[in-house]
Amino acid sequence: MKEKKFSRRRAMRARVSGLALALFAGILPTALAGSAVAQTASAYVDSKGNPVTIEQLRQAGNDTVAFLYEGAAADVPRPADMDIWPSGDVYDSFNIQPVTPIADGEVGMCAVTMMGQSQGFNIVRTSPTAVGSYRDVTRDFAQTTPLVAQTRYDQQPQFDNGYMLTRPATTADAADALTESGRVQVVGADAGYFTLAMDGWGDHYYVNAAIGEMNQSSRLRIATAEDVNNFRLVLRLDSVTDVDHSVTAMNNWTGWWAPGYTQAPSANFTVTYEVSNGVTYAIVEATTIPADTWATITFHGRVPADAYVAGGQLFSWSAATASFPNLGCEMPTPRWDETSHFPGASVSLPNVGDVIPQGTTPAETTVTAASIDWATTTGTTTGEVSIDAATGVLTTEVPADAVPGTYTVPVTITYGDGTSQIVDVIINVLPVAAYLDTTVNQGETATVAAPLDQAGNAMPEGTTYAPGTDVPAWATVNADGTITVSPDATVPADVYEVPVVVTLPSGEVTTVIAKVTVVNPNAPAYENGTVKQSETITIPTPANPDGSAPPEGTTYAPGDNVPSWVAVNEDGTLTASPGTDVAPGDYSVNVLVNYPDGSTATITAVITVVAPVPPVGTDPATTASVAPAAGGSSLASTGADASGLVWFAAPIAFAGAALLFTARRRGQRDHN
Incomplete structure (x- = not known):
């Protein structure tokens, strides 16, 4: 056989050494070619021409199977269900059943059953005393695993329950024929591993033709491409046939039907006979049958003249078991990659x-x-x-x-x-990396923490990080997933996206976004101030949100539309001195801030101008002055409320009168 090289995908899974197979074959005789009496596919008759049901034929086959295992060694696997003889479908001839439960995905011990049943043409007999005959058999059921040269033996084995027979892949197998486990399934077109075929004919040989007896012959053909151990076969002829016990050795015949094979040593085989339930069985056993060998044996029997008629049929069945160290019996195991x-x-x-x-x-x-x-x-x-x-x-x-x-x-x-x-x-x-949003001040450096997965846990060890497309120049993606951000004062305050390419240890690659908010830390603001007309207030230098002062060297200048009564001082303070001509209300004062780094900003202070409070008893809207007392001077009205002075002056006047009275009394005493 020409070898083909291949790459084994995986090491073959563990096998159970010494897998035992049970193979069964049965035959039906056929009439001579050209016989005028044709047998239809559905009609069976016995040797007397009486109808025979399929169930009767199946029962004889199942009885043969039962006898096979009755005499087999205890460790030979037995089918869990012995009712396995086929009923008419050619693809039912190869049956496989578990003997014991098979562990998931393993090769186990099974009983593989190969059965054959052929429907023959009718016996030809010219007169009641003439010797009947038939030339050959047809085969409704497969009798062999493939490789026999003759297409009549090449039937595809089927496993009704879905199981399969496998063998290890070899260099002779094409790479595309291999499964992931490094084994090959034994199917119809595969090279044959065991052949069990039976021919049959009937004639005048080995009988007393003078009294009309007919011979029933059944030739067994065995071939194997595998080493076979513990071979055991039983064969039974028709119930009306008297089996000849004289055949005790294998035949020296020809292996034309199995080209490339050699004849197995006849000394390896023993042939005995045994009666069970009134049926005579021929028993063929061999401790070993070498690989790439064949063997044949032909059994004969006498059919009494009065036991058959023209148009009748004769039947025979066989069943075999053997151990094949290199074959496995297993459940087909679908698999899905992780x-x-x-x-x-x-x-x-x-x-x-x-x-x-x-x-x-x-x-x-x-x-x-x-x-x-x-x-x-x-x-x-x-x-x-x-x-x-x-x-x-x-x-x-x-x-x-x-x-x-x-x-x-x-x-x-x-x-x-x-x-x-x-x-x-x-x-x-898979984990999905996610960064926490980060805020950084202009002119400062911050570190964005390494991302976490969607459950809040650290990314798996071995995850790598790299900068994505259009990473800001002021951002650096570090090997540990952290990001160093250092925006200077020229980076506008805004929200920025930093793309990071994340590669997981298993090879998956994603790009995630880290959001960085850049803020201007120098964002000073003025405190709002309130001032009365004709008064002056000073608003302090603006401060940053955290209370710190703007950087040293910051200068201030008036912005647009600064009121004339407001002065913007160099230190950033504001001096507000509204006159009476400044209407009460809120006034915005724009101040231009110049930072040491050259950047600028315009900030606004709000100053509220209010009117003075008028004196008590006066109408601030109409009174401009107060009339002086006789001989006094005139005071311009300030618009202040004088009602409080009345309450203040009364106690003072009372206290003065009391002091004057006391002084006068003291003077009088001194005078006296």
């Missing part, structure tokens, strides 16, 4: 494992995935996971507010016979 996604992502994962079986019996293979309880920034959200069994694609949606974490989704594959396995699918929610 993937990582950002919040809000739509997840669509292809099946990268075995194809999900379709059309299995007695039920369809189903694939169901458990729901996911997503952890979010606000609690927990349940999400559905769906799988298309035909395509194997798994889909789900990651919530937009999902927090980082690893989620395991159990996927249950239930095969046609009800057995199942669970495959875990891993979905990771």
Whole structure:
């Protein structure tokens, strides 16, 4: 065989050494070619021409299977269900069932059943005393795993419940034929690994033809491309046939039907006979059968002349078990790669494992995935996971507010016979970096802290950071994710965006934005002042919001439209002296501030002008002066309220009178 090189995708999964297979084949005789009596596909008759039901044929086949295992060693795997003989579908001839439960994704011990049942043409008999005959058999059911040269043996094995037979991949296999586990499934077009085929004919040999007896012959063909251990086969001829026990060795025949193979040593085989429930079975056993070898054996029996008629049929069945160290029996295991996604992502994962079986019996293979309880920034959200069994694609949606974490989704594959396995699918929610907003003063340096994920935790170790596009010249993105910002006084006060390229340890790349607000720390403001007409006040130098003074060297000058009664002093103080001609009200005073770095700003002080308070008893609106007393001088009215002076003068006058009275009394005493 010409070898083809390939790259093995992965090491083959662990196998169970010594996998045992049970293979079954049965034949029906056929009439001579050109016989005028044709057998229809649905009609079966016994040797006497009486109708035979499919169930009767199946029962004989199942009895053969039962006898096979009755005499087999205790460690030979037995099908869990012995009612496995096919009923009419050619693709039912290769059956596989678990002997014991198979662990998820592992190769296990199974009973692989290959069965064959052929419907033959009718026996030709020219007279009741003549010897009947038939030349060959047709085969409704597959009797072999492929590779036999003849297309009549090349039937595709099918596993009703969805299981499969596999072998390790070799250099002879094309790379595209390999599965991820490094094994190849044994299918119809694959190189054959074990052949169990039966021919059949009837004639006058080995019998007493003079009395009309007919011979029933059944030739067994065995071929294997694999080493076979513990081979055991049982064969039964028709119930009316007396089995000849004289055949005790394999035939030295020809292997034309298995080109490239050599004959297996006959000494490896033993042939014995045993009766069970009135049926005689021929038993063929071999401890080993070498790889790439073939073997044949032909069994004969006498059919009494009165046991058959023209148009009748004869039947035979066989069943075999063997151990194949290099073959595995397993559940097809679909798989989905572990993937990582950002919040809000739509997840669509292809099946990268075995194809999900379709059309299995007695039920369809189903694939169901458990729901996911997503952890979010606000609690927990349940999400559905769906799988298309035909395509194997798994889909789900990651919530937009999902927090980082690893989620395991159990996927249950239930095969046609009800057995199942669970495959875990891993979905990771990735962290999304987020910076806190930062404020920095012009002319100062600040550090933006490294970003946190959406759950408020530090980004995973190994995350890298790099400047994005159009990073401000005064911002530096550091390797640890922090950002150093140093805007000078020429950077206008505003909100700026600093793009940062974040690369996660798993390779995902995103660009996030850090917002930096640049403020002018020199934002002095005046205190508002109130002044009366004809009075003067001084408003202090403006101060920054934090109470600090503007930088040393700052100068001040009048701005636009400064009132004439306001002076802007060099130290920034304001002197306000409104006259009586300045109407009461609020006045804005614009002051130009010149900073040492050359920048400027215009700030505004608000000064409120109020009118003086008039004296008591006067009408400030009409009284301009007060008339003097006789012999006195005139005082111009100040507009002040004099009512308070009356209350002040009265006590003084009273006190003066009291002092005068006291002085006079003292003088009188001194005089006396």
